[in-house]
Amino acid sequence: MIVINKASEMQAIAKSLQKQGKTIACVPTMGFLHEGHLSLISYAREKADVVITTLFVNPTQFGPSEDFSKYPRDFENDCKLAGENGADYLFAPNEQEMYPEEFNTNIHISGVTEVFEGAFRPIHFDGVALIVAKLFGCTIPDVAVFGQKDYQQTLVIKQMIHDLNMPIDIAVMPTVRMENGLAKSSRNKYLTEEQSVKANMIHKALLNGREAIEKGIRERQEIDYIMAKELSRDFDFRIQYIASAKADDLTLPDNFKPEDDIVLLAAVYLGNTRLIDNELVVA
Amino acid sequence: MIVINKASEMQAIAKSLQKQGKTIACVPTMGFLHEGHLSLISYAREKADVVITTLFVNPTQFGPSEDFSKYPRDFENDCKLAGENGADYLFAPNEQEMYPEEFNTNIHISGVTEVFEGAFRPIHFDGVALIVAKLFGCTIPDVAVFGQKDYQQTLVIKQMIHDLNMPIDIAVMPTVRMENGLAKSSRNKYLTEEQSVKANMIHKALLNGREAIEKGIRERQEIDYIMAKELSRDFDFRIQYIASAKADDLTLPDNFKPEDDIVLLAAVYLGNTRLIDNELVVA
Numbered sequence: 066m067i068v069i070n071k072a073s074e075m076q077a078i079a080k081s082l083q084k085q086g087k088t089i090a091c092v093p094t095m096g097f098l099h100e101g102h103l104s105l106i107s108y109a110r111e112k113a114d115v116v117i118t119t120l121f122v123n124p125t126q127f128g129p130s131e132d133f134s135k136y137p138r139d140f141e142n143d144c145k146l147a148g149e150n151g152a153d154y155l156f157a158p159n160e161q162e163m164y165p166e167e168f169n170t171n172i173h174i175s176g177v178t179e180v181f182e183g184a185f186r187p188i189h190f191d192g193v194a195l196i197v198a199k200l201f202g203c204t205i206p207d208v209a210v211f212g213q214k215d216y217q218q219t220l221v222i223k224q225m226i227h228d229l230n231m232p233i234d235i236a237v238m239p240t241v242r243m244e245n246g247l248a249k250s251s252r253n254k255y256l257t258e259e260q261s262v263k264a265n266m267i268h269k270a271l272l273n274g275r276e277a278i279e280k281g282i283r284e285r286q287e288i289d290y291i292m293a294k295e296l297s298r299d300f301d302f303r304i305q306y307i308a309s310a311k312a313d314d315l316t317l318p319d320n321f322k323p324e325d326d327i328v329l330l331a332a333v334y335l336g337n338t339r340l341i342d343n344e345l346v347v348a
Numbered sequence: 349m350i351v352i353n354k355a356s357e358m359q360a361i362a363k364s365l366q367k368q369g370k371t372i373a374c375v376p377t378m379g380f381l382h383e384g385h386l387s388l389i390s391y392a393r394e395k396a397d398v399v400i401t402t403l404f405v406n407p408t409q410f411g412p413s414e415d416f417s418k419y420p421r422d423f424e425n426d427c428k429l430a431g432e433n434g435a436d437y438l439f440a441p442n443e444q445e446m447y448p449e450e451f452n453t454n455i456h457i458s459g460v461t462e463v464f465e466g467a468f469r470p471i472h473f474d475g476v477a478l479i480v481a482k483l484f485g486c487t488i489p490d491v492a493v494f495g496q497k498d499y500q501q502t503l504v505i506k507q508m509i510h511d512l513n514m515p516i517d518i519a520v521m522p523t524v525r526m527e528n529g530l531a532k533s534s535r536n537k538y539l540t541e542e543q544s545v546k547a548n549m550i551h552k553a554l555l556n557g558r559e560a561i562e563k564g565i566r567e568r569q570e571i572d573y574i575m576a577k578e579l580s581r582d583f584d585f586r587i588q589y590i591a592s593a594k595a596d597d598l599t600l601p602d603n604f605k606p607e608d609d610i611v612l613l614a615a616v617y618l619g620n621t622r623l624i625d626n627e628l629v630v631a
Contacts, residue, residue, distance in 0.1 A: 076515050084369045169459040170477075170511035176452040194453075202513030228453035230485030232359050 110151030126192030393434030409475030
C-alpha cells in the first residue's frame, strides 16, 4: 500500500488510473480504523480495480466545543490495517494541504441536514459535504463506500451527489457491532470498560423500536416513547434524540404508512462521550 | 453533433468516454452563440478528443430584477453553429432537469466574488459556481474553456476548482471584438444600431487605462480616473464601475508594483443594457 500526502499527487494517480479504464473505490475515514472501516475497505476491494482509503480528521466538521483535538489517532496501525484489508493507496493529507490559506469555498445542503445531527451540530454537515467533495476531487472514485452507522451523513452525501451531478455511486455498508450490540466507533475509545458494557442499552432501545414497528405500531410518537422509556430513566445517559423518521428524507409524519421504510436514530451521551446509532426498518 | 437533454445520459456518455481513455473538453455557454463562443469551441476542438458544448440559461445566476426571462435564445442556430465549429455533443438540459424539486445544495465562494460584479450582482457568482459544478459533473471534462470577457467569472471558477480539488484544467480565451472594439456579447442584441456604434467607448476607456499603465503610471486611483474621465461625461452611459485591480485576486493596492499583472474592469449601462468588458495588462 502506498501512502500519499499531496492532493495533486493523489489526483494525478487517480486520473491516470481512470484513463487506463480502471475503476476506483474510495473509502473516506477519519482514521483510528476499526472493524467497521475494515468492512468498507473489504467491500471496496471487491467492487473496484483500485481501492483508495482516505485518512483525514476534518476540522471543518467539528464544532468549537467538540472533540477535534482529542479525536483518537494511530497512523501506524491505520496503515497496517488498511493495507492488510486491501487498500492500494492511503491518502493522508495534512490540514494545510486540504485548507491552504487562500481557501474560500463552502458547500451548504439544506433539508436533510437540518434535523437530528444537524440540529445538535449546526456546522457539521457543511463540513462533511465540503471535505467529501474535496476527497472525491482528489481520488476521482467510481464508487464511494460509507458506513450505515452515520446514517444521516449517507443521506447528506447522496443529496450532494444528486444535486451536483457527481459521477459517483454510493455504497452503504451495515454497522459492525460489538458482541453486546454496541456499534463500533472510534469514539468508543473514550469509554471506560464499565461504560462499554452499559453502552449497549442504546442499541437495545433502538431494537425496542424495531420490535414495535414489526408488531404493527405506526404512530411515530409511540415508537419514540417506547425507545426512550428505559434510557431516559437511567441518569448515566443523557439523550439528545432517540426518534423515528422516514428513512429516505428524515421527515416526521404523525403516522408512518405501511410502505414507509423507517429509520430509528439515536444520539446519547454516556458520561462525556457522545454516541450515535441507528436501525433501519425496511417496509 | 448529438444533442443531449438528460443529465444522466450526458454523464453516462462522458464516463464511458473517460474509461476509453478519451479526453473531454467542455465549453459551458448560455447559448445565443457568437464568435466569442465559437473561438472557445474551436480551441476545445484542438485540445481534446471530444468536445461537449453546454447550453443552459441558468436562472440561479440572475437576480430578480435582471434579464433572465428576456435573455436572447436561438436554439436552432446554436445547434448549427456549435456543430459547424467542432462540438461533438450539445448538452442542453431544461430547468427541471438541472433543478428538480428536491434540489437542496448551494456553493458559496468568498473573497474574489465580493467585489465588482459580485458587489452589483450579489447572488450571481454563487449561481455560476453551482451550475458550473453541475455541468462539470455531467460532462466530466479534462479541460473547460471560458472567455476572458467574463474575467471575474474565470477567477471564481479557478478558485472553486482549486478549493474543491476538481480534476479539471481551465483555459481562458481572449475576448472577441467587433471591428470598432466592442466586446462580442449575447446581450449586444439589446442595443440599437446607434448604441452599438457608441458602445465601443467602453473599450476605448479601458485602452486609455492600458496606455497609462504602459507609460508607467502605477497609482490605482489615477488609472481609474483616466479610464472614467470621458465615459462619465457622456450621459448615455451610467458607470457601475470602471477600475483597475490586481489581476490574480482583484485586490486593490494604492499603488501597483512593477511586477503586478493588472486587470482593468468595467460594467456600464448604455440605455437599459448592462455591458461588461476588461483588459488584462500583463507586467
